[in-house]
Amino acid sequence: MKRALTLLALLAGMHALAQQPASPAPVHPPASESAKATGAQQFTLQNGMQLIVQPDRRAPTAVHMVWLRVGSMDEVDGTSGVAHVLEHMMFKGSKTLPPGEFSRRVAALGGQENAFTSRDYTGYYQQIPASRLQDVMQLESDRFAHNQWPDEEFKRELEVVKEERRMRTDDQPRASLIEQLYASTFIASPYRRPVVGWMSDLDAMTPGDAREFYARWYVPANAVIVVAGDVEPAQVLALAQKTYGAIPARAVPPRKPREEPEQKGMRRIAFKAPADQAYVALAFRVPGLQRVSELAATDRDALALMALSAVLSGYDGARLQRALTQGADRVADNAGSDASVVGRGPSLFLLSGVPAAGKSAQDVEAALRAEVARVAREGISAAELSRVTTQWAAGTIYARDSLQSQASDLGHNWVQGLPLDADERLLQLLRGVTPAEVQSVAARYFGDDQLTVATLVPQPMAARPSKPAPDAAAPEGRLH
Incomplete structure (x- = not known):
């Protein structure tokens, strides 16, 4: 059976429920009960950022991920595609790292990394030797808190995103048809917009659009760190408190419902x-x-x-x-x-x-x-x-x-x-x-x-x- 039909894909977009900040401790119920079944443990840092640790000691490796509860559905008209563009720009530097240095350092650690954006979420991940977990947590927490880049870097990467749209949608008739289907099916829901964005919105996008989206949604209480592999939960928690826990707390912006009206005809x-x-x-x-x-x-x-x-x-x-x-x-x-x-x-x-x-x-x-x-x-x-x-x-x-x-x-x-x-x-x-x-x-x-x-x-x-x-x-x- 294709992976798209497994439970992972079925769970990929369920309705989000807000989680409230708490002191660093395992989350109690229902998470403590579910941890018994999965072996995972869940914590909340002082700034509201969540941490989930899944020990698996079959090999000396680990996967480190950061998920944000923000995707293209959180965009506004005129800036479609900005969530995905920002995902690209997160690789373009921080206060301490120049553009491209993040990926070079992950590779030097013997790791692999990438990112993804959907309607409902954005995620970043690295697979590395478990002994190098502290290094990638320092790198990821730095760009989460201090992402910055020159305007010229944005203009170059925006052209990459436009080409991505051409390859994946504009040059693919069936993909273009599905895009049109969603745009015709939904009226009020932001699901009507494509994740990659309309080309006219990409043409008009500015560096300020990406920076504003980053400042609005990349806050600790809107994110979770997930670590799976040959790790000890207590040690991962200590690393998370040292790196991500130092990021100042900020409130998650309120979300308006934007409910889709009932359809009343074919x-x-x-x-x-x-x-x-x-x-x-x-x-x-x-x-x-x-x-x-x-x-x-x-x-x-x-x-x-x-x-x-x-x-x-x-x-x-x-x-x-x-x-x-x-x-x-x-x-x-x-x-x-x-x-x-x-x-x-x-x-x-x-x-x-x-x-x-x-x-x-x-x-x-x-x-x-x-x-x-x-x-x-x-x-x-x-x-x-x-x-x-x-x-x-x-x-x-x-x-x-x-x-x-x-x-x-x-x-x-x-x-x-x-x-x-x-x-x-x-x-x-x-x-x-x-x-x-x-x-x-x-x-x-x-x-x-x-x-x-x-x-x-x-x-x-x-x-x-x-x-x-x-x-x-x-x-x-x-x-x-």
Whole structure:
């Protein structure tokens, strides 16, 4: 099963809950209870910054990450892309380090490093020998507190981001279509803006825009340090207090809700671009998963929608593949689904497909909806549901073999205000979903009124080198 369907990805965007500063001590409940299940320990520094430590002594290495509860959804109109641009600029110097020196020093320590930005969060990480943890904590805390760079450095890096947009979106018809789909589906929600930003906003962006975003959101109480590897929690806490704990405390700015209004009718867009094949994507507004305990009815529905997506396309030979892409009269070359029901913003259930030769985008659209209607009419078997929950369990277990995955899971959970053992809790909840619940959500959430359809209308291809299509759903990161 693809990593995108594991619990890590399912947890990547749940709704955030604020955490309050406290004295440096393990967080008590629910974190103390969840620590028993994960082995992780959570602390709060005097300035409000959080620390999570996950000991794993199988190898003398460690992963060090800093996650901030800020992403493109926290931007304002006219500065789309600034969260991602700032991520790039964090590598361009501090009061004590010139541009590029941070990366050079991490490499000299025998480490690897990078960063990422999504709608909901921004993160930075290094994987290093465990004995060099103090060095990277000093480096990361310095740039967190003292990021600065010349205006000329900003102008050069902004051109890198623009090229990134061209490569990942403008030159990729399907990625451009998904961008247009989100812009058409959402009206009030900041999810309507692309993480990389609109090109016109990038053209108009100033060094001051990035500095203002940095000053506003890069505050200790809006961040967590995650360390996983061959470490002792008490020693990591002491290092964190010495480095990050010296950063002055500041309040996290208030966030306005910007709730998306109810959609009251189908929306359609046609997107013309040079392409070999048509493509169609359907976005249905659905409820999101907001908690992993004391569930509301909408949380139960979100769990059932996750299961529905896995039954439709979560494994080789799943329903959409069998019905649309196999046989002499196949409709599509490929087809898939995605229950994007976790995030700080509104949720969507996506269906998509590429028409087979002799078939149209309308044929694929009808076939995709017919498969959901079939589930609503006939239901699914207990065996189908058991298969996908077994795969979820396997994905959770395999992820523990990677320090990067362990640290990422913990960072995701913190961003969403969840307990440290949220992955285990979610897995148990998914195991409790019934075939009747899956049939029920298939019947209730796939009508016309909450649907937006985007169709790629192929135009003649100009001669140009082909480029591999990137993952349109992946967080934005630095180009190398």
